[in-house]
Amino acid sequence: MTNKEKKRKQADPEAVRRKVETLIENFEAELRSGDLRSKVLALVPVFNELRRLGKALIPGEYASAASDRILYYFRQYPRTIINGDELLVVSGIQDYPRRVRELRVQSGWAIASGVTVKQMREDESEEIPAELENMKPNEYVLLGTEQDRDAAHRWNMANTIRKQPGSVRDKILKFLQANIGRGVTHEELRYVAGNKTEWARRVRELRTEFGWPIATKTTGRQDLGVGVYVLQANRQSPEHDRHIPDDVRSEVLRRNGYRCQECKWSHDEWNPSDPRHLELHHVKHHAKGGENAKENLMTLCTVCHDKLHRIAKQ
Numbered sequence: 001m002t003n004k005e006k007k008r009k010q011a012d013p014e015a016v017r018r019k020v021e022t023l024i025e026n027f028e029a030e031l032r033s034g035d036l037r038s039k040v041l042a043l044v045p046v047f048n049e050l051r052r053l054g055k056a057l058i059p060g061e062y063a064s065a066a067s068d069r070i071l072y073y074f075r076q077y078p079r080t081i082i083n084g085d086e087l088l089v090v091s092g093i094q095d096y097p098r099r100v101r102e103l104r105v106q107s108g109w110a111i112a113s114g115v116t117v118k119q120m121r122e123d124e125s126e127e128i129p130a131e132l133e134n135m136k137p138n139e140y141v142l143l144g145t146e147q148d149r150d151a152a153h154r155w156n157m158a159n160t161i162r163k164q165p166g167s168v169r170d171k172i173l174k175f176l177q178a179n180i181g182r183g184v185t186h187e188e189l190r191y192v193a194g195n196k197t198e199w200a201r202r203v204r205e206l207r208t209e210f211g212w213p214i215a216t217k218t219t220g221r222q223d224l225g226v227g228v229y230v231l232q233a234n235r236q237s238p239e240h241d242r243h244i245p246d247d248v249r250s251e252v253l254r255r256n257g258y259r260c261q262e263c264k265w266s267h268d269e270w271n272p273s274d275p276r277h278l279e280l281h282h283v284k285h286h287a288k289g290g291e292n293a294k295e296n297l298m299t300l301c302t303v304c305h306d307k308l309h310r311i312a313k314q
Ligand SMILES: [Zn+2]
Pocket: 260, 261, 262, 263, 264, 265, 300, 301, 302, 303, 304, 305
């Protein structure tokens, strides 16, 4: 008898299934007891064996609440990298990845997966935090504990816009304009673009060449989550203040402490009755030969920026 065969004999499929059933049956009590994860991790290897033998994982009646258990599990261990095998045990169903995706795009839970992180890298979207950099395709993490309740509505809107005629850039702008001041996710932008990887390049063009104030965590709004984009207002920056490369923009904002250099306004003070945002201004106007270099740029809020240009015109 080989070692492998011995192992297989020891893992009595019926006993394993009973263990999993007990865990799932008493899921909420287990959740409260605090050592749920160690129990789940202990079941992973035998559970995989059970699956290999083609046994039914859990009785059908438990499958309906599979998404709830996956969500409970994530919320119990936020910002912790969870292996897909754990979710297999917790949910008891093979197609748990689909449930995770639904939790993300329809219920608005900020769950990143190794696959979405890989997509972000391929699409050259914004910076990926170091702790997510090495995630494997079968790993997941709940990044924040707050639910984005508009997610389902936005997903439907994205689906409508993607089917309309027009260029990828037009569709992305339309989607952002339908959500002014509110965060949308990289996954939604990708979806609007018909899953074409060019979406991230189009977003950058809208920001740099067309002057739309589309902010992310690294380009102006530190308060935003990873992979979240916001069109801050329905206005384009003045022609002469465009074409600033993103790395220069990030550096100037950082240097100026994310504050208007005239009135010291920062986004923390934002309120609906005074909706401003930060723009970059060329000290020596771009049109008059002023460079797009960080030395020639300063951060201004839109109110001070407008005022400065009005004075300059007089
Ligand atoms: Zn200001």
